[in-house]
Structure formats: C-alpha cells, structure tokens
Amino acid sequence: MKPPHPEKRRHKRIRAQGILKLKYKVIGGGSHRIVYDLQNGYVLKIALRKRGFKSNKAEYNLYINCPPELQKHFCPVVELGDGWIIMQKMVIGVPGSSEYEKKISNLGNLLLSYGIEPLDFKRKNLALTQDGEITVIDYGNFKFNFEKSE
Numbered sequence: 001m002k003p004p005h006p007e008k009r010r011h012k013r014i015r016a017q018g019i020l021k022l023k024y025k026v027i028g029g030g031s032h033r034i035v036y037d038l039q040n041g042y043v044l045k046i047a048l049r050k051r052g053f054k055s056n057k058a059e060y061n062l063y064i065n066c067p068p069e070l071q072k073h074f075c076p077v078v079e080l081g082d083g084w085i086i087m088q089k090m091v092i093g094v095p096g097s098s099e100y101e102k103k104i105s106n107l108g109n110l111l112l113s114y115g116i117e118p119l120d121f122k123r124k125n126l127a128l129t130q131d132g133e134i135t136v137i138d139y140g141n142f143k144f145n146f147e148k149s150e
Contacts, residue, residue: 016034024037032049034048045087054140056083066114073111075127
C-alpha cells in the first residue's frame with residue numbers, strides 16, 4: 001500500500017491538533033502519531049491512527065521488557081495510556097562523524113543480536129544522552145519477541 005502523500009499527512013496532523021486543542025508545542029510526528037513537548041522534560045506521543053496505537057504499545061513493551069543492557073539505548077517510557085505515551089524528551093542530535101556512524105552500526109548489530117529487528121532505524125530517530133550515548137527515540141516500528149505486558 002502506498003503511504004499517504006506528505007501534504008495529506010500534514011493536513012491530518014493539523015486537523016488532529018485542532019481537535020485535540022492542547023496548549024503544547026508540536027515537535028514531531030508522522031502519519032501515525034503526533035508528538036507534543038510537555039515543557040517539563042517529557043514528550044507526549046498521541047496516536048492518530050490504528051498503527052499509532054500499535055507503535056505506542058510496542059515502545060512501551062520493548063522498553064519495559066528488554067534486558068537492562070539494552071534498555072539504556074531506548075528513550076525511557078514514563079507512562080502508557082489509551083492512545084498516548086509519555087517519554088523522556090531527548091534533544092541532542094547524533095553527529096554525522098565517522099565515529100558516530102560506527103556507533104550507530106554497532107547499536108544496530110547489538111539490537112539484531114537480541115532478536116530485535118530495528119525497522120525505521122535511522123538518524124532522525126536517534127538522539128544522544130547527556131553522557132553521549134546513542135538512544136533510540138522512536139522505536140514503535142521495531143519488531144521483537146519479548147513477552148508482552150501492559
């Protein structure tokens with residue numbers, strides 16, 4: 001199935017913003033979710049479509065159920081609700097240096113070694129922690145086999 005044209009996605013987000021009427025600034029989103037800055041160090045991701053609900057649950061389940069040595073590479077999840085998820089806000093971008101290209105590649109291989117298929121694993125979905133560690137900030141499309149809980 002062909003993905004929606006970017007202009008149609010933008011109109012859907014604008015329509016959703018009008019319906020939600022949240023006072024927070026929109027800082028991102030795609031065709032499935034819209035992301036608000038809660039201005040307190042956290043973001044709110046709201047599902048716009050069925051796939052957005054699945055992405056929120058996938059992020060929650062992956063973060064909660066993955067081994068501690070992997071959990072440090074995922075943006076922390078604070079809370080999950082019906083159609084929304086709250087996560088820590090991460091703003092430091094990953095530099096384009098060869099050093100970080102290697103680190104990104106190593107992280108991708110680490111995820112694969114744990115049985116995680118990192119779909120949508122790209123630079124725009126990564127950030128750095130204050131300590132300079134690469135963290136995945138959007139992992140709602142990752143495939144994994146961990147036991148799910150809610």
